[in-house]
Amino acid sequence: MNFIKETKKWYFIFLAVWTLIADVPFLFMLFTSFKTQSELLSGNTWQIPRQPTIENFSTVLEGNFFTYLKNSVIAVSISVVLILIISSMAAFAFSRFKFALNNLLYSLIIAGMAIPIHVTLIPIYVLTNKIKLYDTVFALIGPYVALSLPMSIFILTEFMREIPLELEEAAKIDGCSMFRLYSDILLPLSAPALITVGIYNGTYLWNEFVFALVLTSSPTRRTLPLGIWDFQARYGSDIPAIMAFLTLSLLPMLIAYIFGQDKIIKGMMAGAVKG
């Protein structure tokens, strides 16, 4: 019995140490964001601010912060809606119908999950320039949707295959069209998988960096991760302002996480489990 108690103490010590490692960077970020430049340079960097100031936050909000936020919301929400529509349509075809190319096309798309995005970067940059979408939020939507499709189609097809056939057979006898079958029967029944796919792609694209870096250039056209990058380049020496920017940029995800912790974690893992 003593042995168990002894180990339990070690559990807590270990977990407490890991809590420090995992979360102290966030405290540093938060504390620093309320400090003045002079307090940061004179005091201990890890200390609680003595005279908290919100000046750093107003510096950030007076800049382009809301523009970056708006661009992120536009790029991510349009992409996620398109991903859900297009991948569920394809998944419906793959999971419910027998046709000559079914297996071949499906395998090809699944193989797309393993493609390193960097091989597509230069050609997509060239293409985006050619079709005159360079440096617009819409330049991001094409690659965001296309590169998310293999994983999304895979998750949805596997889910739809588990839905019993009886339901649609009854509907077919009643003369239900293919489109009604998709929109009125398969889509509602796939809601849990659609939510997972939506969260997985939403969180991934919200933080996407390399395409936004290559396909946009002006501050008014960039998304939040690039906003951090630009702000850091401009205010490199004003560490408290940068920390305020980081704190604000974490807020949307933090709020989403507080409201849907389990769903978000499940969504984030969706891409990995079968990877």
Add this chain to the structure above:
Amino acid sequence: MQRDKSAKLLQNLGLALFLAPALILIGIYIIWPIIMSFDLSLYEWDGVSPQKLYLGLKNWKDLLVDSIFWHAFGNNIKFIFLSIIIEMPIAILIAVLLDRGGKRFDAFKSLFYLPMLMSSVAIGVLFKYIYDPNFGLISGILSFLHLDSLNQDWLGDPNVAFYSVVAVICWQYIPFYMIFFIAALSNIPQELYEAAKIDGATQQQYFWRIELPLLTPSIKTACILSLIGSLKYFDLIYVMTEGGPSNATELMATYMYKNAFASFKMGYGSTIASAMFLIITTAGIFAYFVTRRKEE
């Protein structure tokens, strides 16, 4: 008969409509770029001028003797081993402890997940300042502990920078693998523990005889994820060091980016990208067959 045929035709038309958007987008943004990348690798091109200069296999020959590329490739390999050796044991240990604690440890879980909510860019920028040798968090803690002599230019010293960056990437990914293993542990049937309890198993025996063997398939999957992820890694390294100082933290992806989008050598950049494609696809296929054979 006639009716059947036209119904069949209608169905095929419907299927084509349902598949078309996905196939067109994948064609434009995945398949065509892969072909294009290999094609561009045969040219010298700045990405802007209408004229491309055909070089044949010159870029590929240059790549074979490009010491920076092979140094970057070596860093990718080092990165694979370091991340697996550091991330997996810590993630497994925490997952096991959290699993044994059950619901009582839920608060710990939430605290541990926080790094997953931050974008790589945000993490990179944050740690640039945490590592700052003058007013960063680490130098502050070291001076509080009177260990100033340990303070370094964490990202500026070529001998240290690679490890500094890898440490941050591990910090970023441990929560991910931790959740991965927690999910796997929750699938272990409770009866196994009870049977072991009756046999008088100790805590360590639980771990070595039950938890670890049953986690093995998940550990393999996690290692493959880490292997592929490490081969194509870009974000954090680019944000924190841009591959420097003097290529100390260069990876294949940062080297490709710098060639294509900083030096405007789109042809050579495409050669590096195509080489990455070949390396990663080969590694993926290899990993897939190695794990599959063992499962059978």
